[in-house]
Amino acid sequence: MRFHIEVATGRQHARSFNLTEEELGRTVLDPWLSGRPILLGDRRWTRGDESRLRILEGPELSVQDLAFSQGWANAERASSDVTATVLEAATEGRRAQRGPTAIVINADSAVQTVADLVSGQETETVSLEAARERIDGRDPTVAAVILVVQKD
Numbered sequence: 001m002r003f004h005i006e007v008a009t010g011r012q013h014a015r016s017f018n019l020t021e022e023e024l025g026r027t028v029l030d031p032w033l034s035g036r037p038i039l040l041g042d043r044r045w046t047r048g049d050e051s052r053l054r055i056l057e058g059p060e061l062s063v064q065d066l067a068f069s070q071g072w073a074n075a076e077r078a079s080s081d082v083t084a085t086v087l088e089a090a091t092e093g094r095r096a097q098r099g100p101t102a103i104v105i106n107a108d109s110a111v112q113t114v115a116d117l118v119s120g121q122e123t124e125t126v127s128l129e130a131a132r133e134r135i136d137g138r139d140p141t142v143a144a145v146i147l148v149v150q151k152d
Contacts, residue, residue, distance in 0.1 A: 003086075004056040004075040007038060007045040014041030015072055018060050028053070029090045055083045102145045110150040117146065 003019040005028055019028070028038055032053055037044035045051045058079025065074045107113035126134075134142050 001057050002060045003082075004058065004061070004072070004079060005040075006054045006056075006072065007040055007051050008054070009045070009049060009051045012043075014043070014045065016040055017066060017071055017075060024055070024086070025090065028055075029086070033087075033090055053083065053087075054081065055086050056080065057082045057086075102147065105146065105148045106151055107148055108151055110148045113148050117148075 002017070003021070003024045004015070004017045005019065005024070006013055006015045008014075016028075030036075031038050032047055035046065035048060037046045038053075047053070056075050056079035058075060061071060061074055061078075065071060105113055131145070135145060
């Protein structure tokens with residue numbers, strides 16, 4: 001299966017056909033979701049400028065299917081609109097890749113700051129190596145990593 005995309009603003013539009021999943025991610029989804037422009041046709045398209053993105057998934061279109069400006073009509077006829085599904089999956093994938101938030105606290109007393117942070121909370125002491133494994137392994141239960149640095 002291949003992906004066919006259309007980016008449109010008002011009456012202007014640009015289309016691309018027969019993208020692989022990797023090409024779709026690299027050239028369309030990554031820039032679109034991070035607010036960078038998509039380079040398509042003779043212009044840059046960004047989500048912030050009222051552009052709409054539409055993604056179809058279907059069979060690869062031949063040169064004959066694309067001839068005489070009939071590519072998009074043929075793509076619509078033979079494909080399914082997967083825009084919402086693909087964008088949702090890409091957004092979730094980006095969240096999972098980001099991992100936990102890291103917070104650095106500069107404090108006069110590192111011990112007092114940690115005591116204040118964990119007061120009334122269930123705590124567990126782990127080795128730095130165990131913490132690193134949970135962070136690098138993208139443990140979904142790790143929401144934040146707090147590093148307390150004592151001021152000189």
